[in-house]
Amino acid sequence: MDEYINRGRRRFLTVTTSAVGGVGIIATTVPFFQSWLPSASARATEAPVTQSLKKIEPGQQLITTWRNLPIFIVNRTPKQLAALPGQNPRLVDPDSKNTSAHQQPAYAQNGTRSIKPQWLILIGLCTHVNCVPTYKGQMKPEPFDPAWQGGYYCPCHRSRYDLAGRVYKDVPAPKNMQVPPYHFVDDTTVQIGVGPKDKA
Amino acid sequence: MTSRWRHWLEERLPGLTRMIRRHVTAYYAPKNFNLWYYFGSLALLVLLNQLVTGSFLAMNYKPGIATAFDSVQYIMRDVNWGWLIRTMHTTGASLLFVIIFLHTFRSIMYGSFKKPRELVWLLGMLLFVVVMAEAFTGYVLPWGTMSFWATRVVVALFATIPVIGPHLAEWIMGGSLPADATLNRFFALHVIMLPLLLLFLVVLHLTALHEVGSNNPDGVEIRCGPKGNRWGKHYPADGIPFHPYYTLKDLVGVGVFLLVAAYIVFFAPSFDGWFLERNNAVMADPLLTPAHIRPVWYFSAFYAMVRMMPSFAGTAVWGPIAMSGSIALLFALPWIDVGPVKSIRYRGTGYKVALGIFVLAFVGLMLIGSNLTDVLFPWLFGANINLTKWTMIFGRTMMLAYFGFFVFLGLYTHLGWEKTRPVPERVRARG
Ligand code: HEM
Numbered sequence: 001m002d003e004y005i006n007r008g009r010r011r012f013l014t015v016t017t018s019a020v021g022g023v024g025i026i027a028t029t030v031p032f033f034q035s036w037l038p039s040a041s042a043r044a045t046e047a048p049v050t051q052s053l054k055k056i057e058p059g060q061q062l063i064t065t066w067r068n069l070p071i072f073i074v075n076r077t078p079k080q081l082a083a084l085p086g087q088n089p090r091l092v093d094p095d096s097k098n099t100s101a102h103q104q105p106a107y108a109q110n111g112t113r114s115i116k117p118q119w120l121i122l123i124g125l126c127t128h129v130n131c132v133p134t135y136k137g138q139m140k141p142e143p144f145d146p147a148w149q150g151g152y153y154c155p156c157h158r159s160r161y162d163l164a165g166r167v168y169k170d171v172p173a174p175k176n177m178q179v180p181p182y183h184f185v186d187d188t189t190v191q192i193g194v195g196p197k198d199k200a
Numbered sequence: 201m202t203s204r205w206r207h208w209l210e211e212r213l214p215g216l217t218r219m220i221r222r223h224v225t226a227y228y229a230p231k232n233f234n235l236w237y238y239f240g241s242l243a244l245l246v247l248l249n250q251l252v253t254g255s256f257l258a259m260n261y262k263p264g265i266a267t268a269f270d271s272v273q274y275i276m277r278d279v280n281w282g283w284l285i286r287t288m289h290t291t292g293a294s295l296l297f298v299i300i301f302l303h304t305f306r307s308i309m310y311g312s313f314k315k316p317r318e319l320v321w322l323l324g325m326l327l328f329v330v331v332m333a334e335a336f337t338g339y340v341l342p343w344g345t346m347s348f349w350a351t352r353v354v355v356a357l358f359a360t361i362p363v364i365g366p367h368l369a370e371w372i373m374g375g376s377l378p379a380d381a382t383l384n385r386f387f388a389l390h391v392i393m394l395p396l397l398l399l400f401l402v403v404l405h406l407t408a409l410h411e412v413g414s415n416n417p418d419g420v421e422i423r424c425g426p427k428g429n430r431w432g433k434h435y436p437a438d439g440i441p442f443h444p445y446y447t448l449k450d451l452v453g454v455g456v457f458l459l460v461a462a463y464i465v466f467f468a469p470s471f472d473g474w475f476l477e478r479n480n481a482v483m484a485d486p487l488l489t490p491a492h493i494r495p496v497w498y499f500s501a502f503y504a505m506v507r508m509m510p511s512f513a514g515t516a517v518w519g520p521i522a523m524s525g526s527i528a529l530l531f532a533l534p535w536i537d538v539g540p541v542k543s544i545r546y547r548g549t550g551y552k553v554a555l556g557i558f559v560l561a562f563v564g565l566m567l568i569g570s571n572l573t574d575v576l577f578p579w580l581f582g583a584n585i586n587l588t589k590w591t592m593i594f595g596r597t598m599m600l601a602y603f604g605f606f607v608f609l610g611l612y613t614h615l616g617w618e619k620t621r622p623v624p625e626r627v628r629a630r631g
């Protein structure tokens with residue numbers, strides 16, 4: 001019997017059919033994996049948004065959305081602004097040196113991380129794992145920091161940021177909060193999603 | 201009569217009786233099982249409860265962010281007995297974790313993960329991971345604020361992975377935020393894919409166990425001992441048939457367990473916010489993170505590890521690494537703890553102390569993860585202690601102890617530092 005079995009051919013057929021079958025199976029999983037990617041309608045929410053600043057009192061924050069992301073807009077008081085430089089020694093990146101991954105546009109790479117010092121505009125997501133930090137604007141002792149000078153406190157894992165969205169040292173969040181591209185349409189209107197140079 | 205039916209069935213499905221004999225009536229288990237051996241059968245019971253109550257919940261639940269929250273309220277208020285079915289399901293979820301933690305601890309304490317039961321252990325750990333995934337996807341379904349934020353936080357753990365992280369996160373959610381796509385796919389995972397996987401793994405877990413036989417509190421292999429008992433010459437002398445001896449014993453456990461479970465279901469369904477959280481009775485709002493975030497209690501130790509790890513080198517990936525490492529090390533336990541003696545009863549003092557510290561570290565991390573240290577520390581050390589600083593110091597010490605356990609155990613057993621006590625030839629009559 002044995003001499004009728006062509007072992008070489010048998011091995012060849014086993015290996016080739018397994019290989020072709022394996023490739024087929026892997027290829028078949030691709031549509032299933034890709035079905036989890038954002039659909040066309042989920043991608044369609046990318047337009048810039050315009051926001052009036054008239055009703056934001058000094059020291060107050062307004063939250064709006066752009067691309068489904070929360071956008072913080074704060075009308076910083078002179079007193080809040082004056083406290084910013086004093087925070088520098090306690091911050092991870094006080095001068096916004098980190099320019100990777102859309103940290104902030106070049107026009108917001110300054111001491112207040114903004115175009116106009118008064119107006120702070122941030123993507124309201126903690127850089128740790130994306131919770132929405134809570135605005136704690138008042139300059140008064142807080143349980144998490146007796147010397148609190150106003151800023152953001154993240155309830156998820158207790159990261160803290162100052163009033164320019166700069167992250168404090170020794171917290172889980174690694175980076176400052178992101179500043180989105182934006183420009184002022186007029187003195188009291190801002191458009192988020194488009195920088196000053198790119199506007200038509 | 202019955203024998204004629206049995207004969208009919210036997211002719212057409214000969215494997216059935218063989219299987220019942222092999223796994224139930226002629227499965228010889230050590231005669232010295234104690235209280236710790238209740239938790240395997242209890243886990244099966246709760247798994248069954250989850251499958252039945254879950255199916256009935258699915259009959260009224262409507263996935264989708266516009267309908268999910270209201271449909272759960274509808275189940276609680278309008279569906280006949282809906283509140284009972286849902287509470288049985290939510291209580292079952294928490295109790296399954298209580299059971300699994302104890303079941304796993306038993307396996308560590310009596311060396312049940314050691315040769316020849318490594319595969320039983322690995323399948324058990326896989327079950328643990330899938331049960332965690334099942335609990336997480338289920339938690340998202342009611343679409344309360346905590347559902348939403350838990351999804352964000354968990355998905356973001358993946359997003360911390362350098363380079364591919366953000367794409368992976370987007371892929372998991374099907375968008376930049378948890379939304380319809382996310383909720384619907386989690387529903388499918390929760391009700392179909394993961395339960396099927398769980399059942400499959402449970403079958404493998406038990407088949408693998410019955411192949412090598414159960415361990416016992418003395419850690420002595422009964423199959424290697426003398427043979428012959430009153431049921432047959434070839435059965436292990438220290439074994440008794442699973443049925444009726446252990447089926448009846450397990451029924452006692454079931455009775456006590458159901459008493460406790462029924463008390464919770466009827467008198468403390470939310471367990472003071474531990475099994476069902478207050479924040480989750482408010483519908484999800486993508487623009488508002490609740491002020492007091494804490495995970496459900498069974499995730500709190502792992503969550504604490506994420507919180508205790510600082511960011512460095514510009515990335516937050518260290519927290520997720522610590523968290524997954526804490527579970528990966530458990531998978532590797534059979535190759536870390538290679539001490540020849542199985543049961544804690546005959547192991548060295550170093551082992552007993554280390555295991556005690558390990559348990560305390562896990563409990564300590566749970567206290568941090570569930571925010572209990574915020575109450576505990578001011579109460580113990582005065583209202584004006586620096587909470588942030590001391591929680592960090594305490595938490596990092598606990599993490600060091602958790603990971604230190606594995607390092608110590610590796611050195612202790614690989615380098616032969618352990619001084620064990622003599623192991624008896626046969627299991628002791630009284631367990
Ligand atoms: C849905 C989850 C689980 C179910 C339904 C389940 C079920 C069972 C059952 C019925 C037994 C036999 C009775 C007993 O020894 O208590 C058993 C044994 C065992 N299980 Fe699990 N189990 C689960 C999860 C786990 C986990 C998370 C681990 C830990 C990694 C684990 C490790 C073991 C080991 C090592 C044994 C053998 C114990 C011995 O012989 O001493 N199991 N399991």
Ligand code: FES
Nearest residue numbers: 126128129154157
């Ligand atoms: S998400 Fe803000 S600290 Fe973790």
